[in-house]
Amino acid sequence: MWTWFHKLASPPHFYRIAGKVIPWFSWPALILILLGLYGGLVVAPMDYQQGEGFRIFYVHVPSAIMSMFVYSNMAIAAGIGLIWRMKLAHAVAAASAPIGAWFTFCALATGSIWGKPMWGTWWVWDARLTSELILLFLYLGFIALRSSIEDPQRADRAAAVLALVGVINLPIIHYSVVWWNSLHQGSTMFKSGAMSIEMKWPALAMLFGFMLYFGAVLFVRLRAEVIRRERNATWLKQELAR
């Protein structure tokens, strides 16, 4: 088991295996996202309060969940990298950051577009919106910190500490609608009885599609990271010759 694990973490093996598993993520992701789009735009009945405008839910909520899911993933990888000095874990954190930042951007932007017709404003400085904006700044800070430090190992460690400190923001985002009086509505997706099945399944399809999509893009970025960090010329030469 451990030899298998070490073998997997060795760059040449990881690079090859990552290349092979990408289609296992990307094709199901594409199917689930298309299903989610069809279900969310066509099948799901309109909301009795928000009419057809509620359909923004199907891109907003999965993006928002992903913004936090990717951050947790990034922070766990950064923590593993710090504790066990595992380069591959730092590479996972580095590769997650841009994807997470884009999901956060999507959550904020679609929320803003949804807020205009429903709340009458694009933006309010409310706890949920502000903490999600801070999440975007944490991602951008992580990326900026990495690129500002020349030595890759020091960059890994400094960025990992930032990622871990930023974890405090995750429960704040999640509970912001409970702790503070917020314009943002509470969670409906995982509350039983809040949504009917035909309203809920497209959102779940979209969410799982986004997760698999994240896996696929992460592996592509990880392959880039592995090559960037590699100094052992032998396997690289063989790989690049392919």
Add this chain to the structure above:
Amino acid sequence: MNVSEFLDMGGYAAFVWPAFGLVMSVLVYNIWSARSAHAEARRAAARRLQMEETHS
């Protein structure tokens, strides 16, 4: 339901379609950006190897 009714989104077309369009464009952009990062890493590594060869 006909097509124009569907496209109208009950009067919310100006909000629903940009929201979906934005997220789908970001998804496509992320794929492109990751793939080009990978291609760039390979090119940079090839350059690095060539430099090492000419210097040794």
